[in-house]
Amino acid sequence: MLDLNTSLAIRLNDLVVGFGDKIVIDHLALDVVAGEIFGLVGASGGGKSVLLRAILGLVPKRQGRIEIFGVDRDSANPHDLQELERRWGVLYQQGALFSSLSVFQNIEFPMREYLDLSPRTMREVATAKLEMVGLAPEDGDKLPATLSGGMTKRVALARALALDPQIVFLDEPTSGLDPIAAGEFDALIRTLHQTLKITVFMITHDLESLRTVCDRIAALADGKIAAIGSMGAMFESEHPWVRSYFRGDRGRSLLRRAAS
Amino acid sequence: MKPEALIEFKQGADGLEIVGSGAWTAANAGRLDALVEAAPRREERHVKFDMARVREFDTYGAWLLERLLRSCGKDLVSPQGLPDRFRALFDKVHETNRRGVSPGIRRNWLLGGVEKIGRSTEGAAEDAVRYVAAIGAFATALGEILLNPRRLRFTSLVYQLDRVGLRSVPIIVLITLLIGAIIAQQGIFHFRRFGAGDYVVDLIGILVLREIGVLIVSIMVAGRSGSSYTAELGSMKMREEIDALRTMGRNPIEVLVLPRVAALVLALPLLTFIGSMAALYGGALVAWFYGGMDPGIFASRLSEAVSISDFEVGMIKSPFMALVIGIVACVEGLKVKGSAESLGAQTTTSVVKSIFSVIVMDGLFAMFFSAIGM
Ligand SMILES: Nc1ncnc2c1ncn2[C@@H]1O[C@H](COP(=O)(O)OP(=O)(O)OP(=O)(O)O)[C@@H](O)[C@H]1O
Ligand SMILES: [Mg+2]
Numbered sequence: 016m017l018d019l020n021t022s023l024a025i026r027l028n029d030l031v032v033g034f035g036d037k038i039v040i041d042h043l044a045l046d047v048v049a050g051e052i053f054g055l056v057g058a059s060g061g062g063k064s065v066l067l068r069a070i071l072g073l074v075p076k077r078q079g080r081i082e083i084f085g086v087d088r089d090s091a092n093p094h095d096l097q098e099l100e101r102r103w104g105v106l107y108q109q110g111a112l113f114s115s116l117s118v119f120q121n122i123e124f125p126m127r128e129y130l131d132l133s134p135r136t137m138r139e140v141a142t143a144k145l146e147m148v149g150l151a152p153e154d155g156d157k158l159p160a161t162l163s164g165g166m167t168k169r170v171a172l173a174r175a176l177a178l179d180p181q182i183v184f185l186d187e188p189t190s191g192l193d194p195i196a197a198g199e200f201d202a203l204i205r206t207l208h209q210t211l212k213i214t215v216f217m218i219t220h221d222l223e224s225l226r227t228v229c230d231r232i233a234a235l236a237d238g239k240i241a242a243i244g245s246m247g248a249m250f251e252s253e254h255p256w257v258r259s260y261f262r263g264d265r266g267r268s269l270l271r272r273a274a275s
Numbered sequence: 276m277k278p279e280a281l282i283e284f285k286q287g288a289d290g291l292e293i294v295g296s297g298a299w300t301a302a303n304a305g306r307l308d309a310l311v312e313a314a315p316r317r318e319e320r321h322v323k324f325d326m327a328r329v330r331e332f333d334t335y336g337a338w339l340l341e342r343l344l345r346s347c348g349k350d351l352v353s354p355q356g357l358p359d360r361f362r363a364l365f366d367k368v369h370e371t372n373r374r375g376v377s378p379g380i381r382r383n384w385l386l387g388g389v390e391k392i393g394r395s396t397e398g399a400a401e402d403a404v405r406y407v408a409a410i411g412a413f414a415t416a417l418g419e420i421l422l423n424p425r426r427l428r429f430t431s432l433v434y435q436l437d438r439v440g441l442r443s444v445p446i447i448v449l450i451t452l453l454i455g456a457i458i459a460q461q462g463i464f465h466f467r468r469f470g471a472g473d474y475v476v477d478l479i480g481i482l483v484l485r486e487i488g489v490l491i492v493s494i495m496v497a498g499r500s501g502s503s504y505t506a507e508l509g510s511m512k513m514r515e516e517i518d519a520l521r522t523m524g525r526n527p528i529e530v531l532v533l534p535r536v537a538a539l540v541l542a543l544p545l546l547t548f549i550g551s552m553a554a555l556y557g558g559a560l561v562a563w564f565y566g567g568m569d570p571g572i573f574a575s576r577l578s579e580a581v582s583i584s585d586f587e588v589g590m591i592k593s594p595f596m597a598l599v600i601g602i603v604a605c606v607e608g609l610k611v612k613g614s615a616e617s618l619g620a621q622t623t624t625s626v627v628k629s630i631f632s633v634i635v636m637d638g639l640f641a642m643f644f645s646a647i648g649m
Contacts, residue, residue, distance in 0.1 A: 114513075115616030130335075131305035133312075140338050143371035147334075152374055160513075160613020179301050179333035210364040211333065 023082075024049040024182050024214040025070065030079035032062075032069045039065045041238030042079075049084075049181075052208055052215040054225045056260065057235030063218045064108060066235065067184055070216075071105060084181065101129050104175030108186040108218075110167040112159040118145070118170050119155040125177040144173040149203060165196045176207065182214040189221045197221060201228045222261075225249075234260065282310045293343070295354075296328035299336025311339045314346065322347045327356035337361070337368035409528075409606045413536065416529040431534040439500040439535075440542030446499070447546055448553045451491055455483060455554030459561035472566055476573055477580040479558040484585040488551030490637055493596040496543060497629040501604035504535050505625035508608025509618045517609070527609075536601030543597035544590055551589060584649050592640050596633050603629040 025047035032040040039062040068074045122141040148169040189197035201224045233243040234257045242252035285292040462475035562568040607625035
């Protein structure tokens with residue numbers, strides 16, 4: 016049963032995902048608390064996107080249990096699954112906007128599918144979403160191929176937020192943005208998180224956004240959660256990969272800046 | 276279960292009171308939308324809001340509330356009683372949609388039609404230029420390869436030959452065999468009434484070698500290989516792979532187009548030959564089983580009925596057909612823009628255009644060959 020008042024948004028237990036004879040996610044357990052901004056870090060190719068796709072049900076798992084707001088895909092009835100899919104929004108690493116639809120049509124697509132609204136209301140809410148992610152209404156009539164990388168990310172975020180989801184999954188939302196735009200994007204996620212009271216599950220490589228927006232961070236290494244907790248916990252972890260990630264040159268300079 | 280009331284309009288002595296309650300969320304947005312639309316449309320000086328009993332609130336609720344406020348001309352007044360936890364969201368939405376919804380441009384259908392004609396004329400002119408440019412670029416690339424044969428992408432050529440040549444043999448043999456058989460059956464059936472059943476060999480021989488063989492094979496290759504060329508190049512264009520190639524200092528025409536077109540030019544004559552033979556074989560089978568003509572007699576009549584020039588006519592045409600199919604397929608592929616829809620549209624255009632060009636070319640060749648007496 017879909018339970019939106021539960022304290023755990025995501026609950027993973029003993030999760031195993033692999034391709035062929037390669038195990039990418041290896042007996043992983045993880046809880047994401049409802050209402051928090053959760054950051055996931057890990058080496059490139061370490062399986063973050065695969066973990067996300069497994070949570071979303073896009074790649075099959077070999078073993079384990081995935082619960083989102085108390086709904087387990089394996090045992091859920093179709094109605095609960097539909098409800099669940101309405102309650103989440105996903106920003107894919109590559110944006111994944113529908114290339115033959117305009118920006119407005121992209122944002123209105125989920126509304127059209129799930130809600131029974133007049134075209135005028137849809138357009139107005141889409142405009143509101145577009146402005147909330149920092150774009151101008153004039154951008155709404157553009158086609159995805161004509162957008163810049165940063166604009167694509169923003170539109171993808173607006174589409175992910177189209178149905179006012181309870182949880183959004185962001186796969187590297189700030190990668191490929193300049194530091195100023197990335198900072199704005201971080202602030203945007205924070206504001207939206209505060210105004211819309213959503214749970215955010217965010218994959219990122221950006222130490223700055225980990226520091227500024229995430230409530231809790233988990234490091235994925237060798238298919239398992241190597242460390243989990245606040246930024247401070249990351250700096251204290253003794254796991255070799257986590258150490259070199261957070262206490263390498265970039266991590267240290269960040270720490271200095273954070274301290275000063 | 277009766278749906279909960281979301282909004283009530285109470286006409287009191289000192290003005291209108293608007294009372295909101297329940298879940299102002301996406302799930303109820305459709306109903307709320309209708310209710311807000313049905314709101315009394317008077318410029319009320321004394322409109323009071325009471326939003327204290329709203330239980331849930333999201334962007335949809337916030338926007339519909341904002342719209343209600345604006346329609347009351349109370350743009351600067353805040354909705355009284357809105358619980359504090361919804362304030363931040365409402366303030367955010369309050370700032371949006373300030374510049375009005377961009378109205379979709381409505382066109383006169385007559386003017387629209389005229390505009391369409393104009394645009395397609397312009398498109399045709401652009402297309403002509405594009406094709407001339409593509410042929411030029413192709414010829415340049417070909418010239419460079421001929422001067423410096425080591426730049427030929429041999430691996431790619433062999434791979435394409437395998438794809439468009441070898442792998443299409445089974446389907447081409449099957450189809451041409453059937454077509455040869457059908458022509459033979461029809462020929463025998465109708466010629467018999469004049470007691471001229473034997474002339475079916477002439478019919479099949481000349482028709483297949485001169486026209487049907489090369490036409491059927493070209494049309495099949497346009498549908499089978501031309502479309503895949505367009506789709507491949509189009510999706511490479513979409514994902515900026517062509518630009519990547521260009522910035523690496525490689526000419527996409529030389530790297531991508533040339534091996535593909537060359538493979539077609541080499542493969543099509545062979546396929547035409549195979550197809551023609553299969554059609555003759557199909558005809559011979561039908562003549563044997565349906566017309567009772569011994570295969571030996573069929574063969575000897577065939578060698579009397581057709582001359583080597585009939586065979587040549589068919590074979591000479593085939594590389595030109597291949598060139599047209601290849602160039603049309605590649606040019607259409609490179610015309611793809613960013614969207615998946617344009618990829619589909621361009622693939623359709625490619626097949627339609629190449630089949631049309633193949634048939635027109637065949638007509639031109641027929642005129643040419645009869646003029647030179649072949
Ligand atoms: N469909 C697939 N088939 C086979 N292997 C795959 C597939 N998808 C991912 N992999 C492999 O799984 C591993 C993890 O990939 P994943 O995309 O999750 O990396 P990532 O952590 O998201 O990296 P990045 O930070 O670069 O995005 C990689 O080795 C990848 O090659
Ligand atoms: Mg990834």
